[in-house]
Amino acid sequence: MPGTALPHLWLVPILPLAGFAVNGALALLAPDRKRLVSVVGVGVLGGAFAVAAAVVLELARLRPDAPLVFRYWPWLSVGALRVDLALQLDQLSALMLLVVTGVGALIHLYSAGYMREDPGYARYFAYLNLFVFFMLMLVLGANFPVMFVGWEGVGLCSYLLIGFWFNEKVNADAGLKAFIVNRIGDFGFLVAMFLIFRHVGSLDFTDVFTKAPATFASGDRTITAVGLFLFLGCTGKSAQIPLYTWLPDAMQGPTPVSALIHAATMVTAGVYLVARCAVLFALSPVASGVVAGIGALTALFAATIALKQWDIKKVLAYSTISQLGYMFLGVGSGAYAAGMFHLTTHAFFKALLFLGAGSVIHALHRAYHATHSPEDAQDMRNMGGLRAHLPWTCALMWIATLAIAGVPPLSGFFSKDEILGAAFARGAAHPAWYLFWTLGLAAALCTAFYMTRLMLYTFHGPNRTGDAERAHLREAPAVMTGPLVVLGILTVLGGALNLPELAGGHLAGALARWLEPVTHAAARLTAPSSATLDLGMEWLLIAVAVAIALAGVVGAWQLLEPARLVPARLAPAERGIGRLLWKKYYIDELYDAVIVRPIVWFSRDVLWRVVDQRLVDGVAVNGTARVSQALGWLGSRLQTGELGLYVVLFVGGVVLVLAAAVR
Amino acid sequence: MSPTVALFWTFAGIAVASALLCITRKSPVASALWLVATLFQLAALFVILDAQFIAVLQVLVYAGAIMVLFLFVIMLLNLGRPGPSDIKGPMGLAVATLLAGVMGLQLLVLVRAAPPADVTLPPGALLGASQTQGMVAAVARPLFDAYLVPFEITSVLLLASLVGAVVLAKRQL
Amino acid sequence: MLLGPALFVSGLLFTLGVAGVLLRRNAIVIFMCVELMLNAVNLTFVALAQALGVAGQIFVFFVMAVAAAEAAVGLAIMLAIYRHRGTLNLQNINLLKG
Numbered sequence: 001m002p003g004t005a006l007p008h009l010w011l012v013p014i015l016p017l018a019g020f021a022v023n024g025a026l027a028l029l030a031p032d033r034k035r036l037v038s039v040v041g042v043g044v045l046g047g048a049f050a051v052a053a054a055v056v057l058e059l060a061r062l063r064p065d066a067p068l069v070f071r072y073w074p075w076l077s078v079g080a081l082r083v084d085l086a087l088q089l090d091q092l093s094a095l096m097l098l099v100v101t102g103v104g105a106l107i108h109l110y111s112a113g114y115m116r117e118d119p120g121y122a123r124y125f126a127y128l129n130l131f132v133f134f135m136l137m138l139v140l141g142a143n144f145p146v147m148f149v150g151w152e153g154v155g156l157c158s159y160l161l162i163g164f165w166f167n168e169k170v171n172a173d174a175g176l177k178a179f180i181v182n183r184i185g186d187f188g189f190l191v192a193m194f195l196i197f198r199h200v201g202s203l204d205f206t207d208v209f210t211k212a213p214a215t216f217a218s219g220d221r222t223i224t225a226v227g228l229f230l231f232l233g234c235t236g237k238s239a240q241i242p243l244y245t246w247l248p249d250a251m252q253g254p255t256p257v258s259a260l261i262h263a264a265t266m267v268t269a270g271v272y273l274v275a276r277c278a279v280l281f282a283l284s285p286v287a288s289g290v291v292a293g294i295g296a297l298t299a300l301f302a303a304t305i306a307l308k309q310w311d312i313k314k315v316l317a318y319s320t321i322s323q324l325g326y327m328f329l330g331v332g333s334g335a336y337a338a339g340m341f342h343l344t345t346h347a348f349f350k351a352l353l354f355l356g357a358g359s360v361i362h363a364l365h366r367a368y369h370a371t372h373s374p375e376d377a378q379d380m381r382n383m384g385g386l387r388a389h390l391p392w393t394c395a396l397m398w399i400a401t402l403a404i405a406g407v408p409p410l411s412g413f414f415s416k417d418e419i420l421g422a423a424f425a426r427g428a429a430h431p432a433w434y435l436f437w438t439l440g441l442a443a444a445l446c447t448a449f450y451m452t453r454l455m456l457y458t459f460h461g462p463n464r465t466g467d468a469e470r471a472h473l474r475e476a477p478a479v480m481t482g483p484l485v486v487l488g489i490l491t492v493l494g495g496a497l498n499l500p501e502l503a504g505g506h507l508a509g510a511l512a513r514w515l516e517p518v519t520h521a522a523a524r525l526t527a528p529s530s531a532t533l534d535l536g537m538e539w540l541l542i543a544v545a546v547a548i549a550l551a552g553v554v555g556a557w558q559l560l561e562p563a564r565l566v567p568a569r570l571a572p573a574e575r576g577i578g579r580l581l582w583k584k585y586y587i588d589e590l591y592d593a594v595i596v597r598p599i600v601w602f603s604r605d606v607l608w609r610v611v612d613q614r615l616v617d618g619v620a621v622n623g624t625a626r627v628s629q630a631l632g633w634l635g636s637r638l639q640t641g642e643l644g645l646y647v648v649l650f651v652g653g654v655v656l657v658l659a660a661a662v663r
Numbered sequence: 664m665s666p667t668v669a670l671f672w673t674f675a676g677i678a679v680a681s682a683l684l685c686i687t688r689k690s691p692v693a694s695a696l697w698l699v700a701t702l703f704q705l706a707a708l709f710v711i712l713d714a715q716f717i718a719v720l721q722v723l724v725y726a727g728a729i730m731v732l733f734l735f736v737i738m739l740l741n742l743g744r745p746g747p748s749d750i751k752g753p754m755g756l757a758v759a760t761l762l763a764g765v766m767g768l769q770l771l772v773l774v775r776a777a778p779p780a781d782v783t784l785p786p787g788a789l790l791g792a793s794q795t796q797g798m799v800a801a802v803a804r805p806l807f808d809a810y811l812v813p814f815e816i817t818s819v820l821l822l823a824s825l826v827g828a829v830v831l832a833k834r835q836l
Numbered sequence: 837m838l839l840g841p842a843l844f845v846s847g848l849l850f851t852l853g854v855a856g857v858l859l860r861r862n863a864i865v866i867f868m869c870v871e872l873m874l875n876a877v878n879l880t881f882v883a884l885a886q887a888l889g890v891a892g893q894i895f896v897f898f899v900m901a902v903a904a905a906e907a908a909v910g911l912a913i914m915l916a917i918y919r920h921r922g923t924l925n926l927q928n929i930n931l932l933k934g
Binding site: 667668671672675678679682683685686687691694695698701702705708709711712713714716717720721724725728729732733736737739740742749750751755756758759760762763764766767770771774801802805806810813817820821823824825827828829830831832834 | 838840841842843844845847848849850851852853854855856858859860861862864865867868869871872875878879882883885886890891893894896897898900901902903904905906907908909911912913914915916918919924925
Binding site: 641648651 | 866
């Protein structure tokens with residue numbers, strides 16, 4: 001029935017919020033009612049997805065040219081600033097809506113199985129629901145402040161969930177690291193908001209994006225600054241160079257959290273931001289170049305680190321950083337549809353990979369728990385040959401691996417290829433983009449290699465888990481494997497969302513056409529130099545990409561020998577280049593020495609010891625007290641009880657009075 | 664310099680010297696006696712200043728009664744015997760000199776100031792006019808005339824002090 | 837004619853009296869210095885009476901009467917203090933802890 005779903009858009013974020021409230025109350029009052037928590041926690045997500053689907057269907061039927069804005073209430077009204085609590089539905093936010101609620105619902109269902117034995121079950125679902133609420137506020141926000149509320153909120157939930165098992169210091173530290181590094185990015189976002197408000201006078205998306213081309217000349221310093229500061233926010237939230245260091249540490253949280261927040265949704269917020277602000281980035285070629293360049297560089301950088309990681313989740317974390325780099329390369333090249341396409345396909349296969357890894361870890365954990373072994377359940381050197389024990393997980397993860405490597409006809413191939421094609425095309429007008437394309441290609445090679453390595457060491461070759469434990473290795477329950485199957489199907493078929501013209505015929509470019517009302521404003525501003533490639537060139541690029549992907553997969557299969565691995569506790573330390581990669585180029589140590597230590601020193605030895613203790617406490621607080629005391633002591637000297645002193649004071653007073661008379 | 668002026672300065676000089684000695688003697692008895700000397704010089708000064716009645720009153724009441732009372736009490740309390748000096752040390756001396764000196768200078772300045780023009784003569788007329796009645800009458804008549812009330816109050820005051828002194832000095836109430 | 841010099845002498849005597857009050861610790865000697873101050877004031881009054889009228893001398897009359905009353909009571913108090921404290925040294929008569 002037309003016109004019934006759209007007014008209920010507000011239900012989509014409110015359902016998870018209600019879930020948070022209920023689960024939160026249960027966490028405090030009745031934490032062992034796990035069945036109720038599951039029903040509420042997963043149910044609200046399912047409901048949200050259903051409403052979202054209905055809303056998007058109606059949007060598709062309506063085909064509006066401008067975004068639909070729903071204002072709920074006036075929030076800020078200060079001077080010239082008017083900000084409302086408003087949600088905006090257009091094709092871009094509709095896409096994000098479906099990804100967040102859809103993949104989110106699957107991961108919630110998976111969590112019901114994965115976290116079943118955890119005593120903090122209710123608290124987990126409360127936080128997870130809250131996260132989805134904030135993420136939806138982020139993508140549905142109609143103005144920068146509402147989006148920022150969501151932005152900060154997901155950061156908060158990330159902190160809460162990374163440090164979910166806060167009893168261990170390393171987990172709490174990881175949560176703290178994520179939050180603090182994100183804050184640096186948030187500073188950039190705020191400065192950009194200030195600049196926008198100052199020059200445009202409004203913070204509503206519709207206002208800003210319609211007025212921006214008139215307010216800023218292309219290449220203007222201010223708009224470049226805006227773009228760069230916004231991107232600083234993105235490097236924080238989406239883990240790009242230089243603010244990516246929190247994401248590998250974030251793997252300390254439960255695996256479904258890593259799947260939802262640190263693969264499919266929160267980290268993609270930066271990409272969404274760039275796509276949303278496409279008009280602003282199109283007005284500043286420098287900013288767009290920086291976005292694409294950093295994206296390409298990060299893609300390769302993270303991919304090389306993943307080559308030598310032994311923790312299965314760390315490999316996937318660096319893989320996420322690398323794939324996010326591709327997305328930024330896409331949106332930085334003006335190919336906003338390509339970037340969003342990769343965001344969507346990545347959500348499918350990366351969530352699948354993480355959840356699959358979760359099943360593996362779950363199995364190993366149970367095995368080690370049964371034999372009371374202290375071994376690391378996440379180290380690939382303790383795995384091997386799991387294909388026999390977890391066949392479904394193995395098959396599904398292979399699908400995801402081939403997708404991420406870019407093997408056709410899986411979805412990852414189409415999205416990655418489109419991004420590389422857009423970068424190459426832009427190279428004709430701006431030669432720097434040829435470099436970016438090269439970096440992207442090199443990263444693709446590494447991606448194929450390390451993902452195959454992961455699969456090889458985990459599922460193939462001899463098993464290194466230990467003889468006693470092997471008996472306990474078992475496939476995950478249906479509640480966990482079910483979502484994996486759904487994601488697998490989406491990974492295979494997802495390519496259909498945006499087939500290239502070569503292959504798709506009338507289906508081609510569906511996503512690009514869907515997003516056209518949102519991206520055309522920016523596309524108009526970008527110089528027509530990013531024209532499409534000719535057919536021959538396109539086929540050549542595809543051939544190169546496929547060749548690289550296959551080279552990576554086959555190369556890894558041939559060169560790596562899983563039989564030569566030993567279990568983690570016996571494994572020798574890495575040396576040489578391997579050590580450099582394993583230690584992630586020592587970047588964390590560098591940041592620690594150059595940034596963290598000086599700040600800590602300054603805070604402790606200057607701000608605390610000197611300013612706080614000596615100046616504020618000593619001079620201002622105690623000093624005032626001492627002055628009062630001194631004045632009081634002085635006053636007390638007037639009342640000694642000695643008449644001699646009284647007489648002296650008396651005469652002194654008379655002298656003073658006479659002095660007045662003499663004058 | 665007329666003889667009156669010369670006499671004035673002589674007696675004034677002796678008065679000041681006696682006062683100086685009074686405040687610097689260690690023994691209270693010596694101080695008392697030097698004060699008596701000062702009072703006598705002042706009586707002489709009063710005579711020179713045409714206040715003969717007051718001069719006689721000074722000798723009779725002040726030097727004769729009040730100072731005798733002082734001496735009685737000093738003797739009663741056996742304070743005449745030499746003991747530790749009660750003059751303050753160098754610090755006290757400095758403070759005293761400073762404050763008294765400043766005050767002296769201020770008074771010096773004030774002395775030179777003229778009395779305000781709107782000061783009215785109180786009822787009692789000029790001294791010259793009352794010379795005819797004799798000195799005592801000149802002072803006594805206003806006493807029972809314009810200043811009767813203060814006079815009567817003074818007598819009550821004397822009664823009160825009499826009773827007070829008796830009560831305060833008793834060994835047992 | 838002698839008004840100026842008389843006032844000068846009076847001021848000098850008054851200053852000496854103040855100095856005495858500040859210098860001494862014995863209560864009776866201090867009292868005597870106060871009497872000295874009163875006398876200096878008497879001199880002032882008498883000197884001014886020559887110029888302004890007999891009221892000055894009448895005032896001296898009253899000053900003397902009051903001084904007598906005050907001396908009687910004051911000395912009685914000092915007797916009482918001496919009996920109670922054994923000393924008239926003001927430094928030792930100190931009930932307030934300073």
